[in-house]
Amino acid sequence: MDVLLVVDIQNDFLPGGALGVPEGDVVIPVINRLMDRFVLVLATQDWHPANHGSFAANHPNRQPGEVIDLNGIMQILWPVHCVQGSSGAAFSTRLHTERFAKVFQKGIDPEIDSYSSFFDNARRRSTGLIDYLRERNVGELFICGLATDYCVRFSALDSIQSGIRTSVIEDACRGVDLKPGDSAAAITQMRQVGVSIVDSTEIVRRMNHR
């Protein structure tokens, strides 16, 4: 079975949010259309406690964008975002969330960040997504959402490394581009390890012919 994974379409990652991804809202209608084409749609949600170590505000004299050593792992510091239960952590109301069969939350441990939908950044804790996919005998995982150069990228890399056929739907993703070109580099990196980079119109057309 083909599965669609919708990554982090949360208010804080949309324009106007605490960590708004430029044009992040543009992908919502694209993803809504895609969801109609999949029997199984899953989602991830960045879901941090207020004392999370990825927040610059939790480190004295640190600013967002700086890089620190967080328990042995390089950590980019972010503005406070996606705090559990906050409106910023909620999914956009424009997103057809009723199609989500299951939501996998990540970034719950204050000691470590989690960009990937599968594992935290030290690969210590699993979100449960890998077992869920294996139990359902996933054929191919199609990934879309925010952001291309962080959570989409790390999810795709973990997916392909776990032996799952993986596609990223490029026009249903947008990137942070903290450094200009980060998203383009992420696409190149994903492609190099065997991730297919596809377009939503191609997926919708392909699904029509089944």
Ligand SMILES: [Zn+2]
């Ligand atoms: Zn986060």
